[in-house]
Amino acid sequence: MTPLHRLAAALPDRVRRDPDELAAFAGDESICEPVLPAAVVLARDEADVVATLRWATAHGVPVTPRGGGSGKAGGCIPSVGGVVLDLTGLSSIGAVRPVDGWAEAGAGVVTADFKEAAAEAGRWYAPDPGALGWSTLGGNVATNAGGPVALRYGVTGDHVLGVRAVLADGRVVDTGRRQPKGVAGYDLRGLLVGSEGTLGVITQVRLALLPRPREVVAAWVFFESVDDAAAAVVEGAGSGLRPRALELFDGVALARMQRAPRFPGDPAGALLLVEFDGEPGQPARDLAAFAEGLAASPTSVRIATGEDRDVLWALRREASRLVKDGAAGWVSEDIAVPLGAIPATLRRVREIGEEHGVIALAYGHAGDGNLHVNVLWEDASGAERAPAAVAAVVDAALDVGGTITGEHGVGLAKRAFLRREVGDAQLAVMRAVKRAWDPAGILNPGKVLPPG
Numbered sequence: 001m002t003p004l005h006r007l008a009a010a011l012p013d014r015v016r017r018d019p020d021e022l023a024a025f026a027g028d029e030s031i032c033e034p035v036l037p038a039a040v041v042l043a044r045d046e047a048d049v050v051a052t053l054r055w056a057t058a059h060g061v062p063v064t065p066r067g068g069g070s071g072k073a074g075g076c077i078p079s080v081g082g083v084v085l086d087l088t089g090l091s092s093i094g095a096v097r098p099v100d101g102w103a104e105a106g107a108g109v110v111t112a113d114f115k116e117a118a119a120e121a122g123r124w125y126a127p128d129p130g131a132l133g134w135s136t137l138g139g140n141v142a143t144n145a146g147g148p149v150a151l152r153y154g155v156t157g158d159h160v161l162g163v164r165a166v167l168a169d170g171r172v173v174d175t176g177r178r179q180p181k182g183v184a185g186y187d188l189r190g191l192l193v194g195s196e197g198t199l200g201v202i203t204q205v206r207l208a209l210l211p212r213p214r215e216v217v218a219a220w221v222f223f224e225s226v227d228d229a230a231a232a233v234v235e236g237a238g239s240g241l242r243p244r245a246l247e248l249f250d251g252v253a254l255a256r257m258q259r260a261p262r263f264p265g266d267p268a269g270a271l272l273l274v275e276f277d278g279e280p281g282q283p284a285r286d287l288a289a290f291a292e293g294l295a296a297s298p299t300s301v302r303i304a305t306g307e308d309r310d311v312l313w314a315l316r317r318e319a320s321r322l323v324k325d326g327a328a329g330w331v332s333e334d335i336a337v338p339l340g341a342i343p344a345t346l347r348r349v350r351e352i353g354e355e356h357g358v359i360a361l362a363y364g365h366a367g368d369g370n371l372h373v374n375v376l377w378e379d380a381s382g383a384e385r386a387p388a389a390v391a392a393v394v395d396a397a398l399d400v401g402g403t404i405t406g407e408h409g410v411g412l413a414k415r416a417f418l419r420r421e422v423g424d425a426q427l428a429v430m431r432a433v434k435r436a437w438d439p440a441g442i443l444n445p446g447k448v449l450p451p452g
Contacts, residue, residue, distance in 0.1 A: 002221070003059040003061065004017065004038065004039055005353070007039070007041070007052070007055050007083075008039075008112050008419065009042060009440050010055065011048055011051060011052070011111065011210060013093050013402065014041055014042045014043065014044065014048060014293055015039055015040070015041055015042075015416070016039060016040045016041075016042065017038070017040075017158035019036065021040065022036050022037055022038065022039070022040060024082045025037055025040050025066060025069075025072060025078070025086065025294075026077070026078070027069075027077060028069045028070070028071045028072070028075070028076050028077060028222065028405055029069070029070055029072045029131075030071065030072050030073055030074045030077075030411065030412075031329075031330070031331060031332075032074030032325045032411070032412045032413055033077075034077060035077050035078050035079070035080055036078075037064070037078035037082055037083055037084045037236075037336040038061075038081050038082060038083060039083050039084075039097055040083070040084045040085075040086055040391075041084070041085050041086065041312060042086050042089055042166075043085060043086060043087055043089050043090060044090075044150075045089075045090065045153070045163075046090070046166065046172065046203045046204070047201055048428060049085065049087070049090075049166045049201050050087075050170045050172065051165055051170075052083070052085055052290065053166055053168055053169070053170050053201065053442075054169065054170035055202045056168075056442045057169050057282060057440050057442055059361070060079070060341070060440060061081070061082060061083055061442060062083070062442050062443075062444070062445050063082060063083050063084075063085050063442055063443060063444070064076055064077070064078040064079060064082055064084050064085065064138075064197065064444050065084075065087060065138070065197040065201045065204050065443075065444065066081070066084050066086050066087065066088075067087055067107065067108060067135065067136030067137075067138050067139030067142075067143070067203070068088065068110065068131065068134045068135045069134075069137045070129075070131035070134055070135040070139065070331060071139065071408070071409065071411065072238055072269050072334070072408045072409075072413075073143075073405070073408045073409045073410060073411030073413040073414055074411040074412030074413045074447075075142070075143060075196045075197065075410075075411035075412070075447055076139075076270065077411075077412060079444075079445055079446060082445075084316075085201060087106075087107045087108045087136070087138055087201070087203070088108040088136060089108055090106035090107045090108040090138070090203055090204070091106050091109050091110075091435055092097075092105070092106045092109070093105045093106070093109055093114065093117050093136060094204070094347060096105075096117065096121045096123055096209075097209075098121045098123050098209060100179070101123075101180070101208055101209050101210070102178065102206050102207060102208055102209055103118060103121070103123075103125075103206070103209055104162075104204060104205070104206050104207075105115065105117075105137055105204065105205060105207065106137075106138075106203065106204055107136060107137060107138025107139075107141075107202045107203050107204060107205065108136050108137075109136060109137045110133070110134060110135070110136055110355040111127070111129060111132050111133075111135050111136065111137060111140060112132045112139075112281075113447055114137055115128075115132075115208070118209050119212065121209070121353035122173075122212070123209035123210060123212065124143045124209065124210045124211065124212040124213070124330070125159070125207060125208075125210075126144065126154075126159060126171060126210055127140065127146075127147055127149070127150070127153070127154075127155065127156045127159055127211060128147040128148060128149055128316050129145040129147045129156070129407075130147065130319075130320065132147075132317070135179065137205050137207070138202040138205065139166060139324030140156045140158055140192055140204070141156055141157070141163060141192070141202055141205050141220075142192075142193075142194070142196050142202055142409075143156075143193060143194065143196060143407075143408065143409040144156055144157045144193050144194035144366065144409070145341065145407055145439045146368075146370060146406060146407030147365075147407075147451060148244075148245035148247055148273075148275070148313075148316070148365055149244045149245050149275075150365060150368055150370075150407075151243060151244060151245055151246055151365060151367035151374055152242055152243065152244040152245075152277075153210075153244065153367045155159070155407060156193070157190070157193040157194060157360055158306065159205040159208040159362065159384075160176070160189060160193055160205060160206070160207060161176050161177055161178065161189075161207065161367070162174065162175055162176025162177060162178065162189055162205070162206035163176055163188075163189050163192045163193065163202055163204075163205055163206070163246050164202070164203050164204035164205070164206075165199075165200035165201055165202045165203060165350040165351070166201045166203060166287060167199075167200050167437060167438075168200070168250075168437065168439070168440060168443050169440055171372075172203075173188060173200070175188040175189040176189035176204065176206060176273050180291060184451055186435040189431065191437075194409070195410060195448075196409050196410065196447050196448050197447070198434060198438065198443050198444045198445075198447055198448055198449075199433070199434065199438060199443065200443070201443070202307050202400075202436065211221070213244075213278065214265045214277075214278070214279055214280055215277065215278060215279065215280045215281070215282070216244075216275060216276070216283060216305075216309070217275070217276055217283035217284050217287055217303065217304075217305055218245070218274065218275040218276075218304045218305070218309045218312055218313075219266055219273070219275075219282050219287055219291075219301050219302060219303050219304055219305075220266075220271060220272075220273060220301070220302040220304065220312065221271065221272040221273075221291060221297065221298045221300075221301050221302075222264075222268035222270075222271055222273050222298055222299045222300045222301075222302075223268060223269060223270045223271070223272070223298055223299060223425060224268065224296070224299055225251070225269040225270060225345075226250040226269055226270040226272075226346055227268075227271075227343060227347075228253055228270065228296035228344050229248055229250075229270035229271065229272055230248070230270075230343040230346050230366070231294075231295065231296060231343060232244060232272060232275075232294050232296065233248060233272070233339065233342055233366045233367060234339055234342060234343065235293070235294055235295065236274075236290055236294075237339045237367070239289075239290065239293055241276075241286050241287075241289060241290050243274050243275060243276050243286070243290065243367060244274075244275050244276060244277050245273065245274070245275040245357050245365075245427055246269070246271065246272060246273070246274055246275075246365070246366055246367030247272065247273035247274075247316060247363070247364065247365060247366065247367070248272055248342075248362070248363060248371075249270060249271040249272075249273075249363040249367035250270055250346060250349075250350075250361055250362045250363065251268075251270055252359065252360075252361035252363040253319070253323050253361040253362065253363040253374075254268065254270060254271050255314070256322060256323045256325065256361070257271075257319060257322050257323060259322070259325070260274065260315060260318065260322050262311055262315065264302060265301050266299065266302075267299075268299050268300070272277075272288060272323075272403075273312065273316060274290060274291075275325075276290075276415075284303075287303070289386075293335050294309070297408040298433075299326070319363055319372075320332065320372070323348055323361060323374055323376075324374065324376060326378075327359070327376040327377065327378060328377055328379055328380065328382060328383075329376070329377050329382060329383050329386070330374055330375065330376045330377070330388075331374070331375045331386055331390050332372060332373075332374050332375075333372070333373045333374070333375070333390060333393050333394065334364070334372050334373075334405055334406050334408045335370075335371055335373060335393060335394065335396070335397035335404065335405070335406065335409055336368070336369045336370040336371070336397070336402055336403045336405075336406030336407075337397050337400050337401070337403075338369060338400060338402065339368075339369050339401035339402070341369075341400035341402065342366055342369060342371070344400065345362075345371065345396055345397065346362055346371075347404075348363050348396045349373055349393065349396070349446075350417060351363075351395055352389050352392045352393055352396070353375075353389070354386055355389075355392070356375075356385045356386075356389035356392070357382070357385050358375050358376065358377050358385055358386055358389050359374075359375070359377065360373065360374070360375055360376075360389065360393070361373070361374050361376070362374075364406075365406070365407075369402070369405060369434055370405065370406035371405070371406075372386055373393045375389045375390055375393065391417075394417050398417075398420060399419060403421060404417045404418065404420075404421050407449075410447070410448045411447050411448070412446065412447060415446075415447070415448060415450045416448065416450060418448070419450055427450075430442065430448075430449060431449060434449060
């Protein structure tokens, strides 16, 4: 009996080997080359995860955890000859404790469903990644996903009180706490957050719930130029006002977005999406103060509440697709830079596009320095010029003290750049941590850490 036959015998009805079924688990939302796994385990509970990892350690088979497949860095692409561990079946929401301020949920719970459950309990789960409707909580935690309101409320990891995970040898660890404070021992919860499935397989998470903001007001704020919009981001940071979201679209991104139905057609060179929350009346006052206090006046401001606000954010969530529409190919980066460096970084993005003969555009969570820089091309030759342009974009971020990834993770797509950001000493410590948690090297090998 082969190892895969033993796995199938141990987990009846959970192991898939048909190539037609396996194809759905070969890739993600990145441009990394898909890889067909040898098998997929459709885990139904934590016991299935334990059994799979014990089997994988015994036979030296690579295992790649997978949630909704919404990642943009190749983090859930399987290894050749490896097994995908599908966690979407771990989809139960457990204890919901509004008074204690947390809820527990399986790794396979869809983010939007969890937000709805929190709302039904009279609370709010703040993180709002772009793939809200199909990303899973386990994947959000494994990549430390961000989103627009991270500006005020932080990324996913800032809301994680605890993580339950299965280690490579099948042991289960339940990390973290169930109260606001706790500093006993090393923060293993913090190590698992953002580890991209390389240290353990997350099976359950304990997430903080907040009081729901009483009023939210958003606006489209149009500017004559991207320089004016970038300056507005910097001014806003120093104004003392606290928007919960501050999204920027440069002129190229804006022009491509405006082809979508219901997107405002105001003539402008750049756009900010600004959103405030708080007690009734305060968000509107804050928004007015933000717009009126800018050195470069906006060309127009469109307030969005109710249905208009829903349209605004629906279009924002479509941005990744809309800006690429019609391109022959693309690479999407998610650099983050210090706020003061945003104007210079946006100018450098324009220069990179001109230097390499590609379309280079930027949009994203400018309020916390996170820019999604897209390199597009409209003919086949652009694919040859794109890698140098992408490397220049990453260099531009690192040159100003920024990072190679603000929220998408390293995965396969960014690992070649990691050494330059963290240096040899930190990289050696990361490798030592990996060896301690996963001695056989079976957990999502090849992700995050560069070869060698």
